[in-house]
Amino acid sequence: xxxxxWNIPDFGFGVGLRSVHYNHILEHHPNVDWFEVISExxxxxxxxxxxxxxxxAERYPxxxxxxxxxxxxxxxxxxxxxxxxxxxxxxxxxPYISDHLCWTGVNAHNVHDxxxxxxxxxxxxxxxxxxxxxxxxxxxxxxxxNVSTYAQFSTSTMTEWxxxxxxxxxxxxxxxMDVNNIYVSAYNHGFDxxxxxxxxxxxxxxxxxxxxxxxxxxxxxxTHNDYVIDAVxxxxxxxxxxTGGRNTLLEWDEDIPEFDIVHEExxxxxxxxxxxxxxxxxxxxxxxxxxxxxxxPIEKNELVNSMSHKL
Amino acid sequence: xxxxxxLNTLQRWMQSVIEHPGTNDEAWHxxxxxxxxxxxxxxxxxxxSSTLTPVERIAIYRRxxxxxxxxxxxxxxxxxxxxxxxxxxxxxxxEEYVQKYPSRSYTLNxxxxxxxxxxxxxxxxEKEFLADLATLELSITxxxxxxxxxxxxQQQIASVRADQWGSVRLIPIAALELLELxxxxxxxxxxxxxxxxxxxxxxKRTYVVVYRNSFRSYxxxxxxxxxxxxxxxxxxxxxxxxxxxLAEQFPGTEEQLxxxxxxxxxxxxxxxxxxDLTVT
Numbered sequence: 371x372x373x374x375x376w377n378i379p380d381f382g383f384g385v386g387l388r389s390v391h392y393n394h395i396l397e398h399h400p401n402v403d404w405f406e407v408i409s410e411x412x413x414x415x416x417x418x419x420x421x422x423x424x425x426x427a428e429r430y431p432x433x434x435x436x437x438x439x440x441x442x443x444x445x446x447x448x449x450x451x452x453x454x455x456x457x458x459x460x461x462x463x464x465p466y467i468s469d470h471l472c473w474t475g476v477n478a479h480n481v482h483d484x485x486x487x488x489x490x491x492x493x494x495x496x497x498x499x500x501x502x503x504x505x506x507x508x509x510x511x512x513x514x515x516n517v518s519t520y521a522q523f524s525t526s527t528m529t530e531w532x533x534x535x536x537x538x539x540x541x542x543x544x545x546x547m548d549v550n551n552i553y554v555s556a557y558n559h560g561f562d563x564x565x566x567x568x569x570x571x572x573x574x575x576x577x578x579x580x581x582x583x584x585x586x587x588x589x590x591x592x593t594h595n596d597y598v599i600d601a602v603x604x605x606x607x608x609x610x611x612x613t614g615g616r617n618t619l620l621e622w623d624e625d626i627p628e629f630d631i632v633h634e635e636x637x638x639x640x641x642x643x644x645x646x647x648x649x650x651x652x653x654x655x656x657x658x659x660x661x662x663x664x665x666x667p668i669e670k671n672e673l674v675n676s677m678s679h680k681l
Numbered sequence: 682x683x684x685x686x687x688l689n690t691l692q693r694w695m696q697s698v699i700e701h702p703g704t705n706d707e708a709w710h711x712x713x714x715x716x717x718x719x720x721x722x723x724x725x726x727x728x729x730s731s732t733l734t735p736v737e738r739i740a741i742y743r744r745x746x747x748x749x750x751x752x753x754x755x756x757x758x759x760x761x762x763x764x765x766x767x768x769x770x771x772x773x774x775x776e777e778y779v780q781k782y783p784s785r786s787y788t789l790n791x792x793x794x795x796x797x798x799x800x801x802x803x804x805x806x807e808k809e810f811l812a813d814l815a816t817l818e819l820s821i822t823x824x825x826x827x828x829x830x831x832x833x834x835q836q837q838i839a840s841v842r843a844d845q846w847g848s849v850r851l852i853p854i855a856a857l858e859l860l861e862l863x864x865x866x867x868x869x870x871x872x873x874x875x876x877x878x879x880x881x882x883x884x885k886r887t888y889v890v891v892y893r894n895s896f897r898s899y900x901x902x903x904x905x906x907x908x909x910x911x912x913x914x915x916x917x918x919x920x921x922x923x924x925x926x927l928a929e930q931f932p933g934t935e936e937q938l939x940x941x942x943x944x945x946x947x948x949x950x951x952x953x954x955x956x957d958l959t960v961t
Contacts, residue, residue: 413787413788415826417827418825418896438787444688476696477693477696479784479785480785485699485742493688521735523686523726524728525685525686526683589730670788
């Protein structure tokens with residue numbers, strides 16, 4: 371157990387704010403510790419989503435989670451985007467902002483996906499510079515999430531976890547540790563998920579993400595469309611024992627069920643926080659759970675945060 | 682010794698493959714991709730997994746890209762999608778629209794902003810109708826994002842003396858747009874919305890107001906006279922000048938004009954089209 375470097379408070383167990391749950395949340399004010407919101411949904415909207423966000427921010431802590439910072443892109447920092455993000459951050463009083471260690475486009479395009487970067491010295495130097503620019507402009511800690519990836523590059527000269535560790539050391543950003551993404555990438559690339567966790571300085575981990583995924587046999591897709599599988603919960607327990615109190619959030623972006631089901635799934639994390647590691651648990655676990663279906667419409671920016679199971 | 686490929690080159694290559702609308706083979710061998718990395722170099726730059734080849738691994742991102750593009754456009758343009766059918770709509774979006782107008786925004790909410798001009802510039806037989814239909818659907822989408830403002834109150838209206846009404850200026854809500862269309866796009870959209878049989882596209886001068894009330898967007902056809910009056914008010918004309926302009930074009934009697942004016946004005950106030958008024 372260790373304090374995070376920025377003394378970011380542990381809000382507890384949060385849920386991603388999704389448009390299908392707006393009415394439920396405004397009517398019932400569920401007893402949720404905090405909400406994470408997809409920044410891009412709220413940056414310029416003056417309609418209902420802005421109204422809902424203001425209402426939610428009055429009652430709950432809010433953390434902004436972006437999908438378009440594209441810190442890994444060889445393009446320069448987009449300060450027009452950052453201006454909007456900073457205004458929103460001030461509005462909801464987020465203690466930090468998070469996004470992903472990835473790129474979403476180059477040459478000013480946005481393919482709206484969380485694309486893998488080559489783990490090279492050139493990438494590291496470039497991203498460290500961008501992260502510093504972002505943090506200086508935002509005047510808040512920046513916390514970057516490890517993404518699920520489906521491809522790796524032969525040009526990489528270091529592992530993903532070593533890259534993330536060095537990035538944090540050299541830029542002073544934090545990490546949003548998505549244990550489902552670690553599990554997905556470990557499956558897709560054949561590495562040991564626990565080695566990833568072991569190599570990250572626990573004091574630099576600011577938050578956890580949990581989510582469901584879809585196993586296609588040849589690979590796993592980070593679909594956010596289901597319950598968290600047991601093996602990912604075990605990874606969460608393993609990681610949590612190293613860090614102690616950190617904000618923990620459940621993401622559910624496709625086939626989103628009723629709010630209470632999502633919230634209940636998030637609260638399962640309590641159980642795993644307080645239990646000791648099962649010494650019999652295998653170090654690398656491959657899932658076999660089939661996804662459950664519950665179709666609901668989703669807001670467009672929510673599409674970005676998931677890899678569709680329709681593939 | 683690891684091969685070295687500059688970050689920018691690798692990313693331009695990968696993006697060109699992801700965005701290419703053809704097969705995997707066509708995408709990897711496309712001019713844009715090969716300009717960045719020859720096929721063999723690119724193939725060697727992406728590691729295979731124990732179950733997938735480099736081409737299959739990048740194909741996951743390619744499929745996801747086109748799925749996101751089509752899903753996002755389908756949310757904004759259900760009537761255009763109905764016109765084409767799902768398969769052709771998806772083809773137009775992926776093979777033509779996003780090739781010409783790739784997303785350059787932080788949000789997918791902006792992806793469809795060029796759809797009306799895309800149709801105008803196209804060679805599709807019904808392009809003028811489709812431009813109108815896309816204009817209407819885009820207006821509805823944009824309407825959802827406009828700034829929310831408080832509505833004008835009955836007290837404000839009651840506070841205006843009878844002799845002041847000629848110089849009143851009404852301030853419209855931000856979430857209001859007036860459209861002049863040349864086809865029956867509004868009827869087509871109504872049919873899609875009501876899940877009834879859609880009409881055959883025909884030329885038809887149509888006036889539409891798109892507005893929001895209690896965070897819901899509405900659209901409805903206006904008569905030519907309603908459009909003249911409402912567009913005058915929305916553009917900031919004084920109430921008296923707006924009535925004079927309407928009277929010049931009004932086909933009925935003065936009594937009918939007064940009756941219609943009273944009815945329309947009260948209806949627009951009730952629907953929440955105005956947020957404030959000033960008396961000059």
